[in-house]
Amino acid sequence: MILSWLPQDVSTFGPSIDSVLKLIIYVVGTAFVLAEGTLLAFVILYRRREGGRAAFVPGESLRQLAWVLIPVVIVAFLDVAIDVRAKPVWDLVKEQSPTPALTVKLEALQFGWEFTYPGPDGKFGTPNDLVQTTFLTVPAGQVIRLLMTSKDVIHSFYVPQLRLRQDIIPGREIPAWFEVTQPGKYEIACSQLCGNSHFAMKGILRVLTPEEYQQWVSQHWPKSGAGAGKSASSARSSASGTKG
């Protein structure tokens, strides 16, 4: 079916977005097929016949108008149903921010991505921050919070498999969050026209198992004094237990 075109779905909120999309496609798909079917049936049934005469149905009385108004009332109900169904999902993805296990600062620029990890002390702006370009490495099964800024023009953080998209506006810090269910490599695409090389502004989201992630942390994160790195990262992994 049409929905088999959707890419793999690997975020915790992805299935909710897909379910809203599916509901809408079923509802409007049915309405569409009925309307087009009626149109086609009328066109075939009421083609000109020799000596025939059309009916006079001006649709001015309420009795006649009911033929249009009743389907319209059904449309209105379906509209409300879609609103009601979509609201909690929008809430979840864009208005809530679950306690993150890891916060990463993202800076978008013409034409690349820069990710800053807080380092072992858990604070940004200290010498032990870790800066990575292009690759965003995160653990699976934990809430990741992004604080996104832009160095120049508007960009947009988009990972199809996460079903997540958020524009990034220069002069502001815009938050986003996600939690990935399956380890793997996913492409980060810029989805807001940002200049002549917009199409090539690709990043990579590397999602590791928690164990692999710890290994990556111990290999790459700067050490800030004995033991500090270890305790900070274990604090983070215990914090992940509190996620919603």
Place this chain on the structure above:
Amino acid sequence: MAETKPQSAPSTDAHEKMGFWRQYIFSVDHKVIGKQYLFLGLFMGYVGVFLSYVFRWQLAWPGTAVPIWGKVTAPQYYELVTMHGTIMVFFVAMPVLLGAFGNFLIPLMVGARDMAFPRLNMASFWTILVGSVLLLISFFVPGGASHAGWTNYVPLSDASKYLPGNYWGGNLWLIALAIDFASVLMGGINFLTTAIAMRAPGMTIWRMPLFVWQELVASVLFMLSVGPLIAGVVMLLFDRMVGTGFFLPEKGADPLLWQHLFWFFGHPEVYVVAMPGLGIVQEILPVFARKSIFGYRMIVWAVIVAGILSFTVWAHHMFVSGMNPVLAEPFSATTIAISIPFAVMLFAMIATLWRGQITFSTPMLFALGALANFLLGGVTGIPLGTNASDIYLHDTYFVIAHFHNTLVPTAVIAGFGGIYYWFPKMFGRMMNETLGKLHFVFTWVGFNMVFVPLFLIGLGGGQRRIYMSSVYTFYKPLQPLHVIATIGLLVIIVGQIPFLLNFFLSMFRGAKAPANPWHANTLEWATDSPPPHENFHTIPTVVRGPYEYSVPGMEQDWAPQAAAVDAGAAQG
């Protein structure tokens, strides 16, 4: 019956003395101006199609040389898509639907001798011509035409360092747009004044054809929405040329302001284009089904309600823009609610066909094709207008496919239907039916071949404005769909050959058209084909509504709005 004759309109006697230039080039006659708009719109339309041919070739077969053009570079790609959108919306859809059809038909349909302000009318055409020429010149300035996308988001379009070398292209884009808006405003003032103040005796507002109603609502929408964007365009021009910084964050501005200004205009603008297009369909359906339109008054109210609602939905273009996410909830609700008046209109149009006597003449084929695709365009707006699903679909090809399924059925498919339908009135000759049907099949099939695959690309996650899709692996399974779409475009282009042949040959060689070849009711058919200089030999008196077809007890199956056939227009 006193003739309503505008003070400023030239008298009939002046007609005899006018030379070629006054009559055909610097004309104040709304019919000539309407045709001028039509030629301009068709020319710009084929320029826009050519641009889409080049970038669609690049999308289907990336990196290969495009016949006639050569290899497409990334800056060229962005130039092509930017200018395609700009030209099609502002320099094709508006001049054709408002400028050409609005100008030609409103005075004829309400029974007036000309527009209320003929000189202003002429000025509006020459103004948009200047805008069009400037926009075309921008292709040839150093750095080429604007690369910033047809929505021209700041700061990309603001500081020239972000699009190096694109300085004059960006400036001319803004100037051309401001001029275009000024032109449409002049037209709108004329449309409103003419339809409100210059109707023939008996032409009450509830006897006006739906096309006139839709042009009026479109004109009001345009007037009320364009002010903020004109201000935005001028501010942005100052930013670029003087360094003011109205939209630059480093100078204390918020770039989202541009998006609000653009879409506060941009969404009503969609209806400015869609409504006249639907109006054309609503004129054609009753004539070729020999049926009264279903629910005339209900449709008028639906148009008005849709027009009002269109001012409350603009931020649905900005759900993921970084605006306060709470705002996405009311804007999502209003957007989805707009399906209600449109459902009224579309269902009423379908109901019009019920128990009709349908003839599949070329205008009817285009009208039915437009209706069928506008339905698709309408329903696919719902997943985009719903905030949650828009997180995923925003800026993908799903959006492209959706808005082409709203704008092309109204501006292009209905527009072509309008050309076939009113050509006899415009040029006094009939068009060829066989060539017309050929044109319809190629255009309609080709159009669906382009845009049905694009829905699937969007669902697959393929985002728009990607010059080289091979950059992304998730794009790979979607690539064959781009090939189908491009072949569809080639089908459309081939289909334009019969149209252009038909259009120009019929203009000179077509069979002479009678005054009322389709046996239609509205006033434009009560006068000669083409109408004389001041439209009517004597101003008609209107005795009934526009859609009284197949009324029981009448011998013929139509009942003209005019009490008597105009003296000069003897043959039926």
